[in-house]
Amino acid sequence: MSAADAVPHSSGAQSGWTVLAAHPGAELFGSDRMLRESVAGLREAGARVVVAVPSAGPLIDELIALGAEVVIAPTLVLRKALLRPSGWLRLIRETFRGLGSAWRIARRVRPDVLYVSTITIPLWPVVARLRGIPAVSHVHEAEASASRIVNRLLYLPHLLSDGVLVNSRFSQATIRRALPRLAARSEVVLNGVAGPHRPDLPRTTPEGALRVLYMGRLSPRKGPDLVISAAALLAGEGIAVDVTLVGDVFPGYEWFRDELHAQASATPDQVSVTFAGFQPDVWSYVAATDVVVVPSRIDEPFGNTAVEAVLGLRPVVVADTSGLREAAGSYPTAWLVPVDQPSAISAELKAIAESWADVRAELAGSRAEALRRHAPESYRATVRHHIERAAPSRSEVGAAAVRRGSRR
Incomplete structure (x- = not known):
């Protein structure tokens, strides 16, 4: 579904506020699973949640099962190949395409808060600031061995967000070396990791292989x-x-x-x-x-x-x-x-x-x-708290929606 299309799935009863979540993929690896848990926490609070992803994948069915709406639309996802001179032309092209896509989605959804999942989608904090939408960035990446300049460029757009969450103290320390101002505003939220309900102990002896x-x-x-x-x-x-x-x-x-x-x-x-x-x-x-x-x-x-x-x-x-x-x-x-x-x-x-x-x-x-x-319930509640804190107060949600509507 393109960014210009209506979001395809109804999310049921709402509590009067909307969260637009942006994520760089639709698979089910680490950050994808954390996005799913964040959405679950928001849906438990009755929020309408719309998730923008750049491609199809197994994550989408999981999000729909939670009652979220999903929009598949192009966006700039920073990969190392785009930061090399041979990738600059593609970087420019995807930047303009992604900006237009994000702008249209934000205009259509009219969110009270934007939740930016990972630092690899740098355009979303920019769009949020330009449209006057509170934003929360959630950092799931950290490479202390990477160039300080490269890390600084990756983290810089997220200074525009109203809140910054990081998934470990290591991630926070990596940000601090590259961009101390961002690290000072960040808060550590350990990942919520789901496990089996009643796992069996391993075999009594590792006989054979x-x-x-x-x-x-x-x-x-x-x-x-x-x-x-x-x-x-x-x-x-x-x-x-x-x-x-x-x-x-x-x-x-x-x-x-x-x-x-x-x-x-x-x-x-x-x-x-x-x-x-x-x-x-x-x-x-x-x-x-x-x-x-x-x-x-x-x-x-x-x-x-x-x-x-x-x-x-x-x-x-x-x-x-x-x-x-x-x-x-x-x-x-x-x-x-x-x-x-x-x-x-x-x-x-x-x-x-x-x-x-x-x-x-x-x-x-x-x-x-x-x-x-790492209880998922605690993770969901903590992420939800930070997103709610960035949003206008519940009593202001309706008025804020009216104001944003008048600007459009």
């Missing part, structure tokens, strides 16, 4: 190849390993998927690698595994997957970096390993298998702590 699970994007920065390499090292010690990779590549990264298949084909006979593809529900895979590995090579703003492993009653091996350390570092059933070292992953997997009974006994306690820290 050790079952290892990777969940997430298949990309070089996420490091799924490190899991295969670690499995091959274990096979060299006579330990059989079954690796399952749940996830898929970004469009344009099919070459990396091919490399992973080639790598898997070259592993010893004691290693089995299953490519499960993208799965909207990962819990059956978690239930079937012994250990989850989160091996990212590059900074991560947070570690939803690590928390999901804990919630699923599974030990997890995590790269000792950035937001992953913050997400998993304090659980007794999470082990941090040096970045980009498959030998460290294999050593930890072997150690976990060898102390299986002790590890298994700690899993329930780790899950209880994760439930306390």
